Amino acid sequence: MEKIIEVKNLHVSFKTHNGTVKAIRGVDFDLYKGETLAIVGESGSGKSVTTKVLMGILAKNGIIDEGEVLYNGKDLTKLSKKEMVAIRGKEIAMIFQDPMTSLNPTMTIGYQISESLIEHQDLDKKTARLKAIELIELVGIIEPEKRYRQYPHQLSGGMRQRIVIAIALACNPKILIADEPTTALDVTIQAQILELIKELQIKIGLSIIFITHDLGVVANVADRIAVMYAGKIVEYGDSAEVFYEPKHPYTWGLLASVPDMDDQDNELYSIHGAPPNLLYPPKGDAFSARSEYALNIDLEEQPPFFKISDTHYAATWLLHEDAPKIEMPQSLLKRIEEMKKGALNHGK
């Protein structure tokens, strides 16, 4: 498959009053054409920062220390502001977490959509209007002409997120970055928005980077999953591999903490402790302090990626040949078995 984006050895830090926060500490990943890559991790793991680098909208105190982001042979981190403006929206588009605040409250829906059409495609106002109405229809909103004239506050949250998606799609981008696009919506609307994104992906042939902390959402949309922790990717692989054969203790923890509807007896699992303070990044494996399987070497040296299959890699010393053989906890194993069965049944 053709790679559309290659992120290589990305390091990003933020200058703050307290010192330099190393938010991204060496991230590598590829995005293939037409796939959905989910980046999963808890708040502060660096997933949003990664995508902001891709869009070139990193906050002013953010610095790219090292690494490159290759798109069409160009390194996006080295582009001038002007060059980046031409790519943003047109080649790479983004949708955000909270539809209630992502639209400008003082402008009509129609204006906000046609604005980028006029900007990137040199359309005149009339054509832009028709195209915008088409887009509103495309994202599944009825009475598009009426909506075109309305203001954001006159629309529900779900509809607003559809409008944000319409804005993102306005210029036929090749890549869509969705930064927790369903987190702020209630569950039924979540499902509709996910469905819409999947549908549009097939229709338009988008490559999607899907940022989320919700593994339930990931299961629905992702072809591949990358798990991020403390500014690094700790495990990545095909969706099924990460879900059914997780290797990193952090991924185990994440999977175990997904609420299980059938299991009402046990308390909901949570990973104890908090992520490390990235003002002072740990010397060894960042997860070791919270991991019950931590080895001595975890405190000394950061684990490299160990290959599990051609597509599946995990960065944990547990996979080293000299490490003690540790399997995932029994309770999780049981849940995964059930998940597999559930997926099969669902398939039928």
Place this chain on the structure above:
Amino acid sequence: MLRYIGKRLLISIVTMFVILSLLFLLLEFMPGSPFNDEKLNEQQKELLYEKYGLNKPIHERFFIYTTNILKGDFGVSYTIEKNAPVSRMLETRMPISIRLGLQALVFGSLIGVVLASIAAVYKNSKWDTMTTIFAVIGISIPSYVFALGLSYFLGYKLTLAGYPIFPMTYNLYRPIQSSILPTVALSMFVIATVARFMRTELVEVLGSDYIMLAEAKGLTAKKVIFRHSIRNALIPVVTVLGPLTVGLMTGSLVIERIFGIPGIGDLLVTAISVNDFNVVIAISFFYSLFYIIMALFIDVIYGVIDPRIRVDKGGE
């Protein structure tokens, strides 16, 4: 919308009536009379009271006064310009004060918005610090200090040096040129207030999600700021500008004294000190009227800037 405006107008009329009654009552309770001249004996005073109808019972006088106001008659001046109709006194003075106030408002808001934008876009830079310092100075130093400074350096010194660009005092025949210095002096406070309020708001707006989305759309920084930010940041500024405008339009006593401007700020203070009741009531009346009109106007402006508070069918 029409119904809303109609309702507001009705409320305004009632408010004006209440204000008028209060003014009338308060002045009634004020010690002293317009005819406190030592040279007048009791009998002469009695005659004067009789002449101006001041010996009638208060409710009767109030009725006569209000009906006259409806006809545009604000009575005559008792002391300042004996027997001159108050309406005529205001006719010449009010436009000067209003014009000066509006000039200061427009100039001050424009400069304020520009300063605020620079400060917010280059947050924490030296421009930002300079704006903050300027704003603190503008708010804390009274306008007459600026007025005296401007009058001395740009008026007096420059004229002495052979460049009579800015007249030191107001000149009825050169209304524009001679109003520059007082306008600038008056606008310092406006600039400072607008700059402070707007900077805070603009910083907030620039950090908002919809600005991130506008950037993600691929708009240039210029378009993001001019199209998406400034208008949204203006909303709270409008709130402070309302009362400020009334204050400016009704004239500033000190500024008018320093530059010798024949406005109503000067007139009001004189009228109070010599118990020229009709003049006091008339000016206070217009002051209140401006306030009410301004409040109504600001509500309309809000609607123009922010569709969320537009009073129409609205959301569903």
